[in-house]
Amino acid sequence: MILDFSVENFLSFSARQEISFEASNDNTSEDSLIIKVKHPRSGSVTRVLRMSSVYGANASGKTNLLYAIADVWAKLYQPCASKDEKILFRPFAMHRDENTKMTVSFFINGVKYDYSIEYNGDIIVYELLEFNPNGVSSLFYERKHNYETNLPEITFGKNVSLDSKTATVITTNTLANHSVLSTYNKISVETPAFETVVSYIRNSILATQTHTNITALLKASILQQERKDFLLRAVKEADFNITNIVNRPAERGESKIEFEHDYDKGRFTMPIESESDGTLSFVEKMDILFGAIKSDRFLMIDELDDSLHHDLLVYFLQTFLSNESEAQLLFTIHDQLILTEDFMRRDMAWFTEKEKETASTELFSADDFNLHKNASIFNAYKLGKLGARPQVGSPFLAINPSKR
Secondary structure (H helix, E strand, O other): OEEEEEEEOEOOEOOOEEEEOEOOOOOOOHHHHEEEEEOOOOOOEEEEEOEEEEEEOOOOOHHHHHHHHHHHHHHHHOOOOOOOOOOOOOOOOOOOOOOEEEEEEEEEOOEEEEEEEEEOOOOEEEEEEEEOOOOOOEEEEEEEEEOOOOEEEEEEOHHHOOOHHHHHHHHHHOOOOOOHHHHHHHOOOOOHHHHHHHHHHHHHEEOOOOOOOHHHHHHHHOOOHHHHHHHHHHHHHOOOOEEEEEEEOOOOOOOEEEEEEEEOOEEEEEEHHHOOHHHHHHHHHHHHHHHHHHOOOEEEEOOOOOOOOHHHHHHHHHHHHHOOOOOEEEEEOOOHHHHHOOOOOHHHEEEEEEOOOOOOEEEEEHHHOOOOOOOOHHHHHHOOOOOOOOOOOOOOOOOOOOOO
């Protein structure tokens, strides 16, 4: 589970901005929205939110936040193909000669890990991973770049319990454009402390978004009976009148996904390309949601309300919350009515806004404002008290009609 994340000098983010999943003292929807993470030794408990939303005007940086989180996970897990390959580096437009910095804190089996990275297009300048297996923060590893040798220097903590041979193998294989964890992921050594972290990143983080190849997605999904049953129950409860999803063999070429519809006056079949955008958007999102819940993953969805009726948005979110899981959901959205739902808390309503002088994205939550305890988040946002809305001018734009 992710506890918090920060980013600096990445796409529209210039100054450091942070999003936190740590719950406030609010007890709204405590049972469905809060995961209580208990440390295995100290017994200390951290309350972590299962879900957070991000609102803001178009081009305010909502999607860039998701890109940033996906970016840090990719660098943790996927090494560059060669020592000469450039690191994916997307700095703020006016700070191209400065490094990008990111931090992320997460829990594995109740133990908290704090990771930070600083990098540019050529090298990873700095990395630090700390954890608290005994209840007190201690070093996992620290990596600094030696500019004379153009190689990293790595220090491993005592609690990692690495023998000198393994430490040497990891160090010598860590190139200037590799993170330490991604290096471990590609070499043939195995140590429990590293394996725990890499396995978590590999299997428990799902940095995914919609707009995938839905035909390929469904061809794979309907082969899993439990997954298919979930999708069919979902479209039935959502009033789509779809009774089956089949992969129909074709006389020539590839098989085709078809949807069977059942109405009072009969049954008919429609090919996937004839279904509405809303139907396909709902089915795709529910399919991805199943995978996240089943595997306790962190799921990101950009523009959750894309092509969906408000009631279906509520249904989607209620489905997520009604399933006991350690999965987390972070989504961007424009539908303001979601803020009126009973399960929406101030600490899970985040907003992005472009700073006028620099055009840099600022990130903040409704919990940052001194709103009355009975105040509506929806009303506060609609009235402009929270910012993060487009400053729309006059709609009276003169258009000269063409001569007839």
